[in-house]
Amino acid sequence: MASLARQVRMLRAQRGMTRKQLAAQSGVSLPYLARVEAGTGNVSLAVLHKLAEALNVGVETLVTEHTAHNGDLLILIEYLRQQPADVLSRLRRQIVAPGAGDARQTGQRIALIGLRGAGKSTLGPQLAKAMGAPFIELDKEVEREAGIAIGEVITLYGQAAMRRIERQCIERIVAGHEHVVLATGGGIVSEAPTYERVLRAFRTVWLRARPDVHFQRVMQQNDARIATEALRNEALEHIHRMLDARESLYRLADITLDTSDLTPDAALASLKARLGPAKAA
CATH class of the missing domain: 3.40.50.300 (P-loop containing nucleotide triphosphate hydrolases)
Known part of the structure; x- marks a missing residue:
């Protein structure tokens, strides 16, 4: 519960949302949300879905603590999700190969x-x-x-x-x-x-x-x-x-x-x- 509470607080803060705004957009009552963020409320799957939808994240993001804290990991995961299989294979080889570079174009x-x-x-x-x-x-x-x-x-x-x-x-x-x-x-x-x-x-x-x-x-x-x-x-x-x-x-x-x-x-x-x-x- 403590991990979920930290996640909800972190994601809400990243979006610049007040607790009242998140409660209104999720349909979760303000007292209940306060308990969730304090780590003292029992959270059902339905409530998790409501909070995830209001925060525009997947439910897995709410229950996986490191995704909110590690910016590099968050962006890398999103980039890799968008790549086709052949690109993923090439990237994997480049990552494990010593001295692999990543030249960037300019504009x-x-x-x-x-x-x-x-x-x-x-x-x-x-x-x-x-x-x-x-x-x-x-x-x-x-x-x-x-x-x-x-x-x-x-x-x-x-x-x-x-x-x-x-x-x-x-x-x-x-x-x-x-x-x-x-x-x-x-x-x-x-x-x-x-x-x-x-x-x-x-x-x-x-x-x-x-x-x-x-x-x-x-x-x-x-x-x-x-x-x-x-x-x-x-x-x-x-x-x-x-x-x-x-x-x-x-x-x-x-x-x-x-x-x-x-x-x-x-x-x-x-x-x-x-x-x-x-x-x-």
Whole structure:
């Protein structure tokens, strides 16, 4: 039960979901979910299926602890699942052969990942202008595709539907743009199939910041969701939980840039200096 409780808490945090949101989307009562996350409730197979569906994962993910903690393993498993038998055979031989290499092609697709407040919407347009490439915000593409606000997509249709639309948008961007700067939503790393595609098709940059910096930047956006002191404390704790849950996945990015103490101009200069050639699909 302790392992399941850790898994549910971790997966919920990776997706930026509150306990109340998970309860509403899964149909599991809030008190029951609290007991599950505390490791004190008896969990039926039906409840496992409800939670797995709401979190958009397989039931096996809930009962296999290491998949939520080891980012490299998560992405490798997803990649291997998509390969035909002959490719799997070749990869197996390459892995066990000493000195086997994995040369990567280069291109000009850049994907910015990280929590809200890291600087994606600030640095993205500036970087795109410097590259002579379009700047695309994935959340806006999802909203355009769905015809409603992204929060409403999740509320009305759930995580699974939102992630399917997100993946469709990414595939369309990859097909239509050889050169592009893409700002992704913070939770994209929690969806292994989509994140694996982004890692293959783009050069990825994790824009990170200290939790207090994330919080201050969100505060500057006059977000009504943190209008009171109690809500602000809850929001800061939420940022801490999300960073802890997602860090191993964010670290899979090609480049990590801490924007905490950098001006936008300094962050852009540092990013441009570090990018170099970028990889393509």
